Amino acid sequence: MIQEITLRDLNPSRFIEDQIRSISETAGDGTAVNALSGGVDSSVVTALGHRALGNRLRTVFIENGLMREGEARSVQALFGDLGIPVEILDAREAFFAALKGVEDPEEKREAITQTFYRDVFGRLVRESGAKYLLQGTILTDVDETVAGIKRQHNVFEQLGIDPEKTFGYQILEPLIRLRKDGVRRVGETLGLPASLFNRIPFPGPALAARVIGEATPERIAVVRKATALVEEALAGTGAFQYLAVLHRDRVTGIRDGRRDFGLQIEIRCWDSVDARTATPTRLSFDLLEKLAADITAQVPGVVSVTYAVTPKPPSTMEVV
Numbered sequence: 001m002i003q004e005i006t007l008r009d010l011n012p013s014r015f016i017e018d019q020i021r022s023i024s025e026t027a028g029d030g031t032a033v034n035a036l037s038g039g040v041d042s043s044v045v046t047a048l049g050h051r052a053l054g055n056r057l058r059t060v061f062i063e064n065g066l067m068r069e070g071e072a073r074s075v076q077a078l079f080g081d082l083g084i085p086v087e088i089l090d091a092r093e094a095f096f097a098a099l100k101g102v103e104d105p106e107e108k109r110e111a112i113t114q115t116f117y118r119d120v121f122g123r124l125v126r127e128s129g130a131k132y133l134l135q136g137t138i139l140t141d142v143d144e145t146v147a148g149i150k151r152q153h154n155v156f157e158q159l160g161i162d163p164e165k166t167f168g169y170q171i172l173e174p175l176i177r178l179r180k181d182g183v184r185r186v187g188e189t190l191g192l193p194a195s196l197f198n199r200i201p202f203p204g205p206a207l208a209a210r211v212i213g214e215a216t217p218e219r220i221a222v223v224r225k226a227t228a229l230v231e232e233a234l235a236g237t238g239a240f241q242y243l244a245v246l247h248r249d250r251v252t253g254i255r256d257g258r259r260d261f262g263l264q265i266e267i268r269c270w271d272s273v274d275a276r277t278a279t280p281t282r283l284s285f286d287l288l289e290k291l292a293a294d295i296t297a298q299v300p301g302v303v304s305v306t307y308a309v310t311p312k313p314p315s316t317m318e319v320v
């Protein structure tokens with residue numbers, strides 16, 4: 001049973017000291033790698049890991065083809081400014097090959113997990129001689145996986161999987177006792193820019209979690225474009241998270257005066273404290289109308305945009 005540290009009980013400076021000491025002691029003079037996706041959790045882990053290990057930590061951004069527009073370069077530039085070098089590893093082919101023909105949500109998550117940990121990181125760790133992978137698993141990831149709601153991509157030990165036996169390296173998870181609000185506080189105390197520690201959450205399976213059915217490069221491109229428009233339009237709302245989803249069903253629409261059996265995008269925007277429960281943000285209808293008009297005008301093939309009004313539970317925040 002993992003002992004939770006609530007935001008109220010968190011002493012961020014002491015937490016940081018403890019984690020730095022623990023990472024240094026565990027890694028000894030060995031090297032470690034960590035995957036930085038640019039999300040809040042992996043950004044905070046990257047900063048912690050660099051404090052602990054300096055240049056013995058190799059930080060890698062896995063370009064899996066499923067990330068948001070311009071993400072690899074902007075994350076690399078942001079961390080470069082903080083003095084943390086980030087390598088970009090192009091693994092797009094491996095991920096799309098693993099996702100080919102996969103429609104079931106849990107199978108999709110499993111395909112991404114295996115490609116990430118077994119294939120891409122397995123090779124990277126073997127080649128670099130690193131013994132440890134440092135990653136930003138938080139308590140909510142563990143809870144939902146153990147409860148059987150969703151297999152979060154980064155949870156192993158609690159499912160009885162030994163990463164050392166399965167993938168050939170150990171996994172260090174310094175944030176595992178925290179929830180999102182605690183992680184943000186640690187990020188702030190570490191001196192990360194607010195644009196990073198206040199960033200909206202983004203799931204490990206990335207945009208594949210936002211395409212219902214098969215995640216092909218073409219369908220990912222559609223949801224990527226819609227995501228960029230949603231993030232731009234809703235950035236000022238103060239909501240916990242906002243996203244676009246591409247549905248599998250097509251719907252009849254009208255384009256240029258003719259029938260168009262087109263694509264359907266769903267917008268979700270959540271108010272939440274820690275992602276365990278969430279309610280749809282009461283967005284203004286004007287804002288939604290403008291966003292729908294932008295999406296249908298700018299994302300090829302989209303003829304319908306909807307807004308989700310169901311809370312979590314029974315919904316979850318992502319659709320996959």
Ligand code: XMP
Binds near residue numbers: 153203275
């Ligand atoms: P759900 O969809 O389970 O999402 O209500 C709760 C929060 O977790 C994020 N999420 C993930 N994060 N790996 C992650 O690191 C995952 O596999 C994953 N799935 C969902 C989601 O974006 C939301 O903030």
